[in-house]
Amino acid sequence: MAIPVLMPALSPTMTEGTIAKWFKAEGDVVASGDLLAEIETDKATMELEAVEEGIFAKIIVAEGSEGVPVNQPIAIILGEGEDTSAADMVIVDTQSLTTPDTDVAPADKVEPRQTAETFAPQANGKRVFASPLARRLAGEAGLDLSTVTGSGPRGRIIKKDVDASLAGGAQSSVPALLPSDSQSPSQATVLNGKEYTETPHSNMRKVIARRLTESSRDIPHFFLTIDCEIDGLLSMRRDLNDRAPDGEGTYKISVNDFVVRATALAIKKVPMVNVSWTDAAMRQFKNIDISVAVATDEGLITPIIRNSDQKGLAEISIEIKSLAARARDGKLAPDEYQGGGFTISNLGMYEVKEFCAIINPPQSCILAIGAGEQRPIVNDNAVSLATVMSCTLSVDHRAVDGALGAKFLQAFKALIEDPLTMIL
Numbered sequence: 001m002a003i004p005v006l007m008p009a010l011s012p013t014m015t016e017g018t019i020a021k022w023f024k025a026e027g028d029v030v031a032s033g034d035l036l037a038e039i040e041t042d043k044a045t046m047e048l049e050a051v052e053e054g055i056f057a058k059i060i061v062a063e064g065s066e067g068v069p070v071n072q073p074i075a076i077i078l079g080e081g082e083d084t085s086a087a088d089m090v091i092v093d094t095q096s097l098t099t100p101d102t103d104v105a106p107a108d109k110v111e112p113r114q115t116a117e118t119f120a121p122q123a124n125g126k127r128v129f130a131s132p133l134a135r136r137l138a139g140e141a142g143l144d145l146s147t148v149t150g151s152g153p154r155g156r157i158i159k160k161d162v163d164a165s166l167a168g169g170a171q172s173s174v175p176a177l178l179p180s181d182s183q184s185p186s187q188a189t190v191l192n193g194k195e196y197t198e199t200p201h202s203n204m205r206k207v208i209a210r211r212l213t214e215s216s217r218d219i220p221h222f223f224l225t226i227d228c229e230i231d232g233l234l235s236m237r238r239d240l241n242d243r244a245p246d247g248e249g250t251y252k253i254s255v256n257d258f259v260v261r262a263t264a265l266a267i268k269k270v271p272m273v274n275v276s277w278t279d280a281a282m283r284q285f286k287n288i289d290i291s292v293a294v295a296t297d298e299g300l301i302t303p304i305i306r307n308s309d310q311k312g313l314a315e316i317s318i319e320i321k322s323l324a325a326r327a328r329d330g331k332l333a334p335d336e337y338q339g340g341g342f343t344i345s346n347l348g349m350y351e352v353k354e355f356c357a358i359i360n361p362p363q364s365c366i367l368a369i370g371a372g373e374q375r376p377i378v379n380d381n382a383v384s385l386a387t388v389m390s391c392t393l394s395v396d397h398r399a400v401d402g403a404l405g406a407k408f409l410q411a412f413k414a415l416i417e418d419p420l421t422m423i424l
Contacts, residue, residue: 003052004073005036010046011334017041018066019074024056030077044332054079130157137162204298215361220397223356226409228416229386230372233258236419256346257317259369261422262415263344264288264308270408274341276362277399291340291360292320294327301327302360304340348372354390364399368392
């Protein structure tokens with residue numbers, strides 16, 4: 001019988017996805033484990049593997065289609081000896097899907113050669129075949145895709161082609177259209193005497209907005225701030241980096257790496273902040289998995305340092321850099337950004353002195369790190385200068401009370417101000 005290939009749920013929060021690329025064409029032989037498609041979610045781009053073998057008989061949802069619901073059939077695989085007419089027995093409503101262009105026929109009416117590509121209309125009327133990611137990047141940069149040479153199958157333009165054109169100084173003579181938009185970003189609209197342009201929300205931005213709204217509305221936040229003197233930490237950081245080996249495996253420890261390490265050890269001392277509230281019970285996490293906020297072009301994502309308390313500064317540093325790079329490229333696997341128990345958000349590198357962060361549900365705490373700056377302090381009735389860093393803990397009052405949050409910050413401050421204890 002015909003075997004439908006369904007839009008997979010690549011994460012617990014995923015409700016829909018985008019078909020970024022088909023790796024198989026209609027009529028291809030498929031073996032279990034073969035790559036079928038590249039799926040864009042709200043957070044990352046993942047590859048879909050075949051779990052059945054047979055003939056890749058029909059593409060139901062065209063490459064580039066957005067908003068495809070989870071568990072909806074997107075293609076059909078036929079078993080050995082089955083007639084292709086069996087694929088027509090799988091009924092699916094594709095009318096609600098957003099296809100790469102308004103004049104594209106529904107996927108089940110498109111010829112096989114057309115389903116393997118997606119195109120971006122240009123203002124000069126020329127049709128250019130490009131991946132959804134390439135189209136988005138070109139739109140953001142104002143790059144005319146008709147000036148780009150594609151290196152993908154049948155000359156299809158992919159991300160590296162756009163990057164190469166931008167790096168080579170290619171300029172847009174006619175701005176490209178944004179995905180799902182009907183006008184160039186350079187064409188301003190006037191409303192009440194004010195000009196503006198609009199950029200459609202990405203799936204990732206929509207999810208971020210929804211989750212932050214829910215968190216701010218439904219979680220009773222309270223905030224605790226503590227100041228930490230970090231001159232000793234900065235001195236140790238310089239010494240450790242001077243001792244870093246050359247070549248492969250080297251590291252460059254940042255203040256944020258110390259913060260992650262200190263947070264992990266403070267949680268170990270005060271484990272009741274490593275919890276999640278549910279309506280039925282308090283969920284206590286045994287592992288200390290710390291989410292680290294990373295800014296990307298699409299929005300904030302929080303890759304996770306698993307078992308942070310069991311890792312040294314160098315290991316934490318290398319892992320954070322690797323996760324952050326893949327987060328910005330949209331290449332994180334779901335288990336690399338889902339399931340953390342505690343989040344750190346650091347804006348110190350932007351010279352932000354102090355801020356309050358919104359909790360990342362279902363976690364109960366997020367620690368906001370400000371910039372280290374020279375401030376006057378008083379010790380033994382004498383005024384002196386010290387480098388001071390303000391840290392603000394946002395807390396879900398349902399799960400963690402004020403005294404417990406303060407106890408955690410005391411443990412954190414002690415570790416930050418005596419960094420040698422972090423490596424003992």
